[in-house]
Amino acid sequence: MGTKRCGGRVLAVVAALALLTTACGGGSGSGDANTLTMWTFKQTHVKALETAAAAFKAQTGITVNITAYTPDDTFTSKVQSAAASHDVADVLEVHAAGEDRVLGGAGILGDLAPDINAQYKSRFLKGTEDTGLITEQVYQDSLKPKATDLGVQKGQLFSVPFTAGTFGIVYANKKALTAAGVDASKPPATWEDLISWLKATHDKDAQNGGVTVGLKSSSTGFDWVLEPMAFAQLGRKDFEALYGTDKSKSWGSANGLKVLQQYDQLTPYWTAGTQTLGIDDADRAFAQGKAAFDIGGTFTISAIQQNGMNPEDIVSFPIPAPAGSVTGDYKLQPFALTGLSVSAQTQKRDAALKWLDFLTQKQQAGAFAQAALDLPGTDLGTDAAKLVGPYLSSMETAFGTGDDAWNAGDSTFKGPTWDIQVAGDILVKMTPLKELDPAATNKQIADYSASVNSGK
Incomplete structure (x- = not known):
């Protein structure tokens, strides 16, 4: 399915769930310590994620069960109801630079900042690495009337780039x-x-x-x-x-x-x-x-x-x-389209972080991209054509940065x-x-x- 911006339409009642989410104990996903659940709003990503999950299990022994809820409104409703019952998936693929902040401010997503350092961020395409970060500007905007991401705090990180493009x-x-x-x-x-x-x-x-x-x-x-x-x-x-x-x-x-x-x-x-x-x-x-x-x-x-x-x-x-x-x-300047986030409710944070690390490493990011026909947020460098195939790599010829590059992800002006x-x-x-x-x-x-x- 297509990717849309979140804007004011996203998660109209999520903020109301924040107190419920943070007040309840327990965790999300399967009770099996070696099994993670992951939700996405993109049906086109499911097979590629399942293939990645098989490779991840072979490497770590951890099973990841993938479920897609589409279209976007269905995904939104699922997250809302799951937050109320304290049963959100361990990992979520979310709209970057919008939905991640809304869910993070509501206490539904965990803060990744303690685990994602500068070296980790260097694997991502330039300009996308801090998409999920609550900067000073994002924080100040969250305090304004009609803001949808109220509750966020400066320095929090609610997603890492998963797919990128324009x-x-x-x-x-x-x-x-x-x-x-x-x-x-x-x-x-x-x-x-x-x-x-x-x-x-x-x-x-x-x-x-x-x-x-x-x-x-x-x-x-x-x-x-x-x-x-x-x-x-x-x-x-x-x-x-x-x-x-x-x-x-x-x-x-x-x-x-x-x-x-x-x-x-x-x-x-x-x-x-x-x-x-x-x-x-x-x-x-x-x-x-x-x-x-x-x-x-x-x-x-x-x-x-x-x-x-x-x-x-x-x-x-x-x-x-x-x-x-x-x-x-x-x-056209690429920006993060979707991000990977970890539920604040999960009791399997360490396993969830391993899954994020696995998905965003160069080799696996390239394999996912070729299977899903969706460009990754991971910078594949000179290996791009080899890893993602000729069709996707040809799209990158339209990419650029600087004053002559249009950045659809920039709304600061x-x-x-x-x-x-x-x-x-x-x-x-x-x-x-x-x-x-x-x-x-x-x-x-x-x-x-x-x-x-x-x-x-």
């Missing part, structure tokens, strides 16, 4: 491109080229030649498509200024309108009903040939394959920069209560629903951003 990856059906006369030997060089590809496939097959992104989760249109395109078009400084207080550069300005007009070029090509499709539904529609393009992240390929489509029948590439963009060598879902809902009204034009959309996003910055 949003803003386009997947295109090779057969649909060929049928439309598109030369797909090279990815589109510009946004305009992408639009021309879309026009060609849509002209060839209006019913199945469009693009989907699962806009039922409206944030996907905003932060999987519009933001990387806007970053490339405006450059880092002016892109971040969209979320600031300078009205000449923030949403509502000429820059905001330019970005929205560019994004609106997708309007004729959305797959019919895409605003009713969830992320999993969109991936499934693409795999079944009901859309020629699917936009997601590096993680999307595993869902597409699970739905029966061969990766060899796909062309993938980052959202391309519009012609004349400010950004020169436009790249946005207001503390900025909710991508609210902005996404406004964007969907523009396209595909056509209820707003770009100018009206620009104003509504500006009004929302101003309310966030004013603290209202």
